[in-house]
Amino acid sequence: MASSVKVAAKAGRAVQPKPSLTDLQRFVEHEVRLLDEQRFEEWLDLFADDGIYWVPAKAGQESPRNHVSLFYDDKPTLKIRIQRLRHPAIHSQNPRSQTVRLVSNFRLERPAQDPSLYLVLSKFIMFEDRPDHERRLFAGHYSHTLRATSDSFEIALKRVDLTNCDQTFSALTQPF
Amino acid sequence: MMEYSNEYLRGLVRDDRVNRAIYTDPLIFELEMQRIFSRVWIYVGHESQIPKPGDFHCTTIARQPVVMSRDADAVVHVLFNRCGHRGARVLNHECGNAKLFTCMYHGWTFKPNGELAGVPMRRDFPDAALGKPRAAMASLPRVESYRGFVFASLNPEVQPLLEYLDEARRGIDELADRSPEGEIELWAGCHRYHYNGNWKLQFENMADMYHPAATHASTVGADGRQFSRRTGERGGSAPFFAPNGEAIVAQTGVRGLRNGHSSEASLFREEQAGGVWDEYRALMVKRYGEQRAAEILRNRRHSMTIFPSVDVLIAQTSVRVIRPVAVDRTEVLVYPVRLKGAPEQISTDVVRFVNLTHAAAALIQSDDLEAFERSQQGLAAGGSKWILVARGFGQEVDEGNGVLFGDRSSEVGQRAQHYAWRDLISAA
Numbered sequence: 023m024a025s026s027v028k029v030a031a032k033a034g035r036a037v038q039p040k041p042s043l044t045d046l047q048r049f050v051e052h053e054v055r056l057l058d059e060q061r062f063e064e065w066l067d068l069f070a071d072d073g074i075y076w077v078p079a080k081a082g083q084e085s086p087r088n089h090v091s092l093f094y095d096d097k098p099t100l101k102i103r104i105q106r107l108r109h110p111a112i113h114s115q116n117p118r119s120q121t122v123r124l125v126s127n128f129r130l131e132r133p134a135q136d137p138s139l140y141l142v143l144s145k146f147i148m149f150e151d152r153p154d155h156e157r158r159l160f161a162g163h164y165s166h167t168l169r170a171t172s173d174s175f176e177i178a179l180k181r182v183d184l185t186n187c188d189q190t191f192s193a194l195t196q197p198f
Numbered sequence: 199m200m201e202y203s204n205e206y207l208r209g210l211v212r213d214d215r216v217n218r219a220i221y222t223d224p225l226i227f228e229l230e231m232q233r234i235f236s237r238v239w240i241y242v243g244h245e246s247q248i249p250k251p252g253d254f255h256c257t258t259i260a261r262q263p264v265v266m267s268r269d270a271d272a273v274v275h276v277l278f279n280r281c282g283h284r285g286a287r288v289l290n291h292e293c294g295n296a297k298l299f300t301c302m303y304h305g306w307t308f309k310p311n312g313e314l315a316g317v318p319m320r321r322d323f324p325d326a327a328l329g330k331p332r333a334a335m336a337s338l339p340r341v342e343s344y345r346g347f348v349f350a351s352l353n354p355e356v357q358p359l360l361e362y363l364d365e366a367r368r369g370i371d372e373l374a375d376r377s378p379e380g381e382i383e384l385w386a387g388c389h390r391y392h393y394n395g396n397w398k399l400q401f402e403n404m405a406d407m408y409h410p411a412a413t414h415a416s417t418v419g420a421d422g423r424q425f426s427r428r429t430g431e432r433g434g435s436a437p438f439f440a441p442n443g444e445a446i447v448a449q450t451g452v453r454g455l456r457n458g459h460s461s462e463a464s465l466f467r468e469e470q471a472g473g474v475w476d477e478y479r480a481l482m483v484k485r486y487g488e489q490r491a492a493e494i495l496r497n498r499r500h501s502m503t504i505f506p507s508v509d510v511l512i513a514q515t516s517v518r519v520i521r522p523v524a525v526d527r528t529e530v531l532v533y534p535v536r537l538k539g540a541p542e543q544i545s546t547d548v549v550r551f552v553n554l555t556h557a558a559a560a561l562i563q564s565d566d567l568e569a570f571e572r573s574q575q576g577l578a579a580g581g582s583k584w585i586l587v588a589r590g591f592g593q594e595v596d597e598g599n600g601v602l603f604g605d606r607s608s609e610v611g612q613r614a615q616h617y618a619w620r621d622l623i624s625a626a
Contacts, residue, residue, distance in 0.1 A: 109416035194559035
């Protein structure tokens with residue numbers, strides 16, 4: 023976690039010690055570990071109130087408005103999704119999936135227009151195993167747009183570009 | 199190859215039950231490709247997917263690759279996607295635009311209407327070998343469209359499209375009439391999902407109002423309401439359970455139509471209203487007048503399922519295409535619809551909500567996919583040859599014009615599908 027990072031809650035209010043790539047990387051590693059461990063409520067808490075979880079369905083997709091997406095959830099929708107993942111009658115998760123994500127090749131970009139935001143780019147591989155189902159393998163790029171908070175970061179946007187985003191899928195239940 | 203008698207095939211569908219072999223027998227699947235998918239009208243695409251000359255959109259009919267294209271005179275064609283020379287598939291992208299369609303193998307080119315345009319080193323071929331239409335990209339025997347919905351048939355003797363659609367055309371009308379210009383567009387790509395199960399499992403599900411209480415229990419919140427399936431301060435989310443504990447959706451009616459089509463009554467009893475919906479309503483009233491606009495906006499039908507290839511989703515404002523791949527494998531594509539002339543936000547909200555309802559990751563669809571796969575697995579079991587489609591059997595109301603209405607999530611729609619299937623599969 024980047025809990026040791028001391029930054030002001032909002033941009034421009036105080037001099038902000040610049041978080042290192044390592045701090046941001048640890049945050050992302052923590053974020054995906056919560057998914058691996060199915061700690062969905064804690065995962066949801068990482069999102070800003072106006073945060074978005076987006077998995078485009080087209081390579082280089084520019085907007086979620088004029089093209090379908092695999093996921094395009096604002097925080098209230100994510101909350102419904104997670105409540106459903108906990109629901110005893112979610113048949114597509116009976117039995118449950120187990121997942122593991124490997125995340126690597128981190129790179130940091132600072133969006134010029136908003137100094138309170140950090141764009142953390144990385145690559146990932148995710149395995150999903152569910153009893154009586156073939157092992158599934160997903161791969162792609164993560165783009166985390168993170169906003170510094172008083173003691174950590176919050177997710178303004180998590181964008182996941184799968185290498186096979188425009189292909190056909192069997193049921194998808196796990197966020198990537 | 200083993201052959202089945204028409205009498206055996208006819209006996210697979212009884213009045214209130216069907217033989218499980220129709221989902222699991224690979225030979226029956228091959229017969230379906232020949233006797234159903236090669237014999238009736240199959241949905242190919244919507245004209246809005248190919249607005250400009252040279253635009254093309256590829257799909258399959260009875261597993262055969264075909265392409266819908268628009269020629270230089272703006273005429274829509276449906277061609278076999280196959281080079282007239284050695285048979286390679288010519289167009290290798292699902293959609294795009296090209297002045298000429300070029301085969302990668304030996305470089306032959308074709309006009310978007312299928313005519314042969316160019317042959318490298320042509321003089322080495324005898325003239326007779328290149329004569330029309332042999333060397334062209336051949337047209338399908340029959341192509342017709344209704345309000346932009348393009349259908350084609352491999353059967354030259356197929357009845358006219360409107361006669362085949364029969365009462366089902368009203369479903370296309372209901373969706374297209376929701377546009378203040380009376381026209382829709384497929385504009386936002388499509389969701390794609392597949393499952394290891396027979397195509398009829400998806401098809402029956404589209405006429406099944408009985409399953410949501412059990413299948414989709416996880417979509418209902420602690421307040422007893424399902425998550426919002428569409429926008430609108432009113433008419434968006436709906437309570438899921440009636441006071442007597444039954445799912446409201448299971449109390450609604452279904453219609454079985456001629457030729458295997460079916461339709462479910464809408465889940466929504468209120469017009470969508472508030473914000474941009476008020477602006478939209480004003481446009482509708484301007485175009486249709488108050489009375490007709492109110493009638494359209496009331497949304498009579500949840501969807502219209504057109505046997506055996508397409509589902510016109512009216513409440514969810516999208517089009518769903520079913521592609522059989524193998525006896526136990528099916529691919530489905532769901533296209534959000536834009537209502538031409540409506541405020542942009544109406545259409546962008548449809549895109550957003552279809553993500554949640556009818557996609558691989560959708561809150562609803564993912565549990566349907568689980569149901570289809572478990573059905574395919576369960577149908578492998580012996581014990582009985584039969585599965586039931588008996589709900590509401592004998593209680594249907596004949597509304598005329600071949601329409602049978604069944605209240606309270608009657609399986610009358612599935613029976614209509616099976617009876618049409620039986621008549622086609624057992625006709626040599």
